[in-house]
Amino acid sequence: MEVHAEREGKILITRAEGRVDGTNAREFEEALHAAIGEDDRLLIMDLQNLSYISSAGLRAFLMIAKKLQGRGGKLVVCSLTDTINEVFEISGFSRIIPTHASRSEAVAKHGG
Amino acid sequence: MSRKLSLEIDPRVEELSAITAAVEQFGDAEKWPPDMVFQINLVIEELGLNIMTHGKSEDLEKIEITLTAEGESLTIEIVDNGHPFDPTREAPEPDLDVGLRERAIGGLGIHIVRNLVDNLRYRRQGGRNHVTLVKERVR
Numbered sequence: 001m002e003v004h005a006e007r008e009g010k011i012l013i014t015r016a017e018g019r020v021d022g023t024n025a026r027e028f029e030e031a032l033h034a035a036i037g038e039d040d041r042l043l044i045m046d047l048q049n050l051s052y053i054s055s056a057g058l059r060a061f062l063m064i065a066k067k068l069q070g071r072g073g074k075l076v077v078c079s080l081t082d083t084i085n086e087v088f089e090i091s092g093f094s095r096i097i098p099t100h101a102s103r104s105e106a107v108a109k110h111g112g
Numbered sequence: 113m114s115r116k117l118s119l120e121i122d123p124r125v126e127e128l129s130a131i132t133a134a135v136e137q138f139g140d141a142e143k144w145p146p147d148m149v150f151q152i153n154l155v156i157e158e159l160g161l162n163i164m165t166h167g168k169s170e171d172l173e174k175i176e177i178t179l180t181a182e183g184e185s186l187t188i189e190i191v192d193n194g195h196p197f198d199p200t201r202e203a204p205e206p207d208l209d210v211g212l213r214e215r216a217i218g219g220l221g222i223h224i225v226r227n228l229v230d231n232l233r234y235r236r237q238g239g240r241n242h243v244t245l246v247k248e249r250v251r
Contacts, residue, residue: 021132022125022161052150054157055220062217069212083150090227091220092208 001028005035011111012040013103017049020057029060036064041073044106048079058091065097074098078106114182115142123164123172123192128157131177142181148249151228152179152186158221159190159199159243167194167241184249191242198234199225199243 001018014035020028036043043064065075078100080088088094100106117138121127132153139149156177163175172194180187203222207215226232231246 019132021128022157023128052153054154054161055218055224056157056161058220059217062215065212066215083147087154087224090224092206092215095208096212096215 003028003031003035008107009111010040010042011107012036012043013046014043015046015049017051019052020050020060021052021054022056025054025056025060028057029063032060032064033067036067041068041071042110043068043073043075044103044110045075045077046079046103047077047081047084050081050084053084053087055091058087058093061093061097074110076100076106076110078103114180116181117179119177121160121175121177123168123175123194125161125164128160131156131160135179138179138181142186144249148247152188152247155225155228155245155247156188156190158225159245162197162199162203162221163190163192163194163241167192167197169195186247186249188245188247189242190245191240193240196236197241198236200232200234 001016001020001024004015004017006013012035014032016028061075068075076098079102080099088099098110100109117134119131119134121130135153135156136149139152160175163172172192174192176191178189199222204219206219206223229245230248233244235242
């Protein structure tokens with residue numbers, strides 16, 4: 001699992017790669033906390049290269065989403081594979097975390 | 113003719129990696145689509161972690177996992193000697209209708225399992241939990 005962070009204007013964008021499961025979910029969450037600066041309000045997580053996620057990994061998404069909401073910001077996800085999308089749907093995450101087909105769509109919708 | 117994969121792990125999170133690798137290999141041989149490999153690994157991880165966290169007792173020594181592929185069906189049996197736990201009845205359904213602020217942390221594992229398999233059965237026999245899942249092949 002790897003987390004890469006970059007910025008597009010005021011938007012923080014992270015790319016998660018590989019597997020996020022019970023063995024590394026804590027590490028994944030810590031990497032995200034470390035990437036989020038004090039002034040960050042919008043985090044777009046590009047999940048194109050996320051190959052696997054379990055409930056342990058979903059927990060990290062929820063923690064980050066709550067953290068950002070707590071400061072008036074939000075977590076947005078994009079480019080989910082079909083199977084990851086199914087897990088998000090089953091978990092009801094699609095109802096509480098805005099989900100977009102592509103990064104450009106997510107930036108266009110939330111970046112303004 | 114059925115094909116089997118039998119695994120036995122210590123109840124430690126790190127052991128999940130060995131399961132993942134073995135399931136991937138078995139799935140390759142069975143020509144499963146990648147989605148199926150993902151889903152099978154996911155249900156095994158969720159039930160395995162559940163045993164390691166909630167079923168943990170001093171007696172818990174090993175978790176046995178057997179995959180049996182026959183025709184278009186895959187049957188997974190997970191056996192452990194931890195605390196009695198019936199995943200078909202005992203885990204409360206998470207409330208998915210609340211907003212982000214009220215949304216509870218955790219409680220999703222068994223819910224995901226219930227939604228990904230075609231059949232889920234439980235029996236307690238000889239002081240051990242036996243969970244049996246049936247998954248029809250994903251097309």
